[in-house]
Amino acid sequence: xxxxxxxxxxxxxxxxxxxxxxxxxxxxxxxxxxxxxxxxxxxxxxxxxxxxxxxxxxxxxxxxxxxxxxxxxxxxxxxxxxxxxxxxxxxxxxxxxxxxxxxxxxxxxxxxxxxxxxxxxxxxxxxxxxxxxxxxxxxxxxxxxxxxxxxxxxxxxxxxxxxxxxxxxxxxxxxxxxxxxxxxxxxxxxxxxxxxxxxxxxxxxxxxxxxxxxxxxxxxxxxxxxxxxxxxxxxxxxxxxxxxxxxxxxxxxxxxxxxxxxxxxxxxxxxxxxxxxxxxxxxxxxxxxxxxxxxxxxxxxxxxxxxxxxxxxxxxxxxxxxxxxxxxxxxxxxxxxxxxxxxxxxxx
Numbered sequence: 001x002x003x004x005x006x007x008x009x010x011x012x013x014x015x016x017x018x019x020x021x022x023x024x025x026x027x028x029x030x031x032x033x034x035x036x037x038x039x040x041x042x043x044x045x046x047x048x049x050x051x052x053x054x055x056x057x058x059x060x061x062x063x064x065x066x067x068x069x070x071x072x073x074x075x076x077x078x079x080x081x082x083x084x085x086x087x088x089x090x091x092x093x094x095x096x097x098x099x100x101x102x103x104x105x106x107x108x109x110x111x112x113x114x115x116x117x118x119x120x121x122x123x124x125x126x127x128x129x130x131x132x133x134x135x136x137x138x139x140x141x142x143x144x145x146x147x148x149x150x151x152x153x154x155x156x157x158x159x160x161x162x163x164x165x166x167x168x169x170x171x172x173x174x175x176x177x178x179x180x181x182x183x184x185x186x187x188x189x190x191x192x193x194x195x196x197x198x199x200x201x202x203x204x205x206x207x208x209x210x211x212x213x214x215x216x217x218x219x220x221x222x223x224x225x226x227x228x229x230x231x232x233x234x235x236x237x238x239x240x241x242x243x244x245x246x247x248x249x250x251x252x253x254x255x256x257x258x259x260x261x262x263x264x265x266x267x268x269x270x271x272x273x274x275x276x277x278x279x280x281x282x283x284x285x286x287x288x289x290x291x292x293x294x295x296x297x298x299x300x301x302x303x304x305x306x307x308x309x310x311x312x313x314x315x316x317x318x319x320x321x322x323x324x325x326x327x328x329x330x331x332x333x334x335x336x337x338x339x340x341x342x343x344x345x346x347x348x
Contacts, residue, residue: 004136005200010070011138014201014238014260016281016313022306023070024339025140026332027205027242028322029063030075033329036062046091047083050076051122057129064137067333068340070316071138071201074127074194078144078205079152081186084120086113087153095157102156104164106175115186120193131198138201141194145206145243146183146224153179162211169220180224188231195235202232203240203262206253210245210264217249222256229257240283244321250275265320269308281314288319291327291335298331302338310347 005011009023031037037059041049049055059075079097082089088100103109131139151165152158169176191202204225209217229239241253242262254261254276263272263284272282290301302317309315317339323332 005138008070008136008138008200010316011200011238013314013316014240014281019314019344021070021340022315022317022342022344024317024336025069025071025073026063026067026319026323027073029067029069029332030059030073031323032325033323033327033332034062034066035329036066046077047080047089050080051083051126053122053125053129056122056126057133060126060130060139061133063332064134066329067336069336071140072130072134073140073203074130074142074199076123076142078149078207080123081115081143081190082149082153084123084190085115085186089152092157097152097158099153099156102164103153103179104168106172106178109175109179109182112179112182115189117189120189123190123193124197127194127197127199139199140240141191141199141202141237143187143191143194143202143204143228145204145209145221145241146180146187146228147209147212147221148205148207149183149187150180151208153183160208162208165208166211169216173220176220177224180221181227184224184227184231188228191228191232192235195232195237199237201238201240203242204228204258206241206243206246209243209249212249214248214252217252222252225253225256233257242283247272254280260314260316262318263320269305269315270311271308273311276312278311279313281316282309282312283316283318284309285318285320288321288324288327291319291324291331295331295334298335299338302335303342306339306342307347 009019009021012019013023056075060072064072079089092098154165238259240260241258244264247267260281265287286305
């Protein structure tokens, strides 16, 4: 089974090798756009679903079964490591992650609990079940990057302006780095557990990092994302780094230790490849808003992504962010069929 998975188109593209068919998967493919997901989640909170191995595995496999995508991504949430560490956090419908108490002072950071490795058992079990049911389709492990996870800790709830986060970063660098060091440690343990249980690749997802300048990123964030990638380097799986609104940060995302760079919709893949020296496999980057467009518009945009992606040594088709919850699942299936129908080497 292991050798079958390693030969899969997704992993070949991540390695920059020739592929038998163009690989495609979607961020947030496991979830809100699928009626079968809404049915199975009924009556179960988000975090409880993430930590129920049977339920997490079934949700992980649902989009692979329906859409014939080339990878599953483990059904989880970026705040799961916080919950497993003992931090009081819940996901409030219509709001997002909400902390019992924000973390904003040196004392708050010092009081953060250690992650007991045994707490990761539901994650390991969920990944193992997912791998078994995927039957040769690669599973991608998933975690939120230290900056984004720290921003939820500091703000206490979603706030796109990140006022408290930016204030802490600027006014108390020592506390900031201790906080991100703690976050990087639990994130590394979370990703290692997924790979050790059978995940074939990992993706670090940095939702809010595009709010920073390159200089801020390199000083305040990059060392901690690099520590996460370094902590799984010995496991030998491809490491994907993705952030939104990161056109100016792409070389820095790569330098943090990624093997593959996920590209948001704010730059063409050909331009992204040029920025990265033309030597880095890419993932992306159809604008998710176009999933609601008429088919000719969507098809033209998808073909343009494929054409631009040919500039990189490897390309995995994806969105520039996650699947919107209102997306028609049949549109996703049709898009997968289209991307698979374009022979590798015949992008123009």
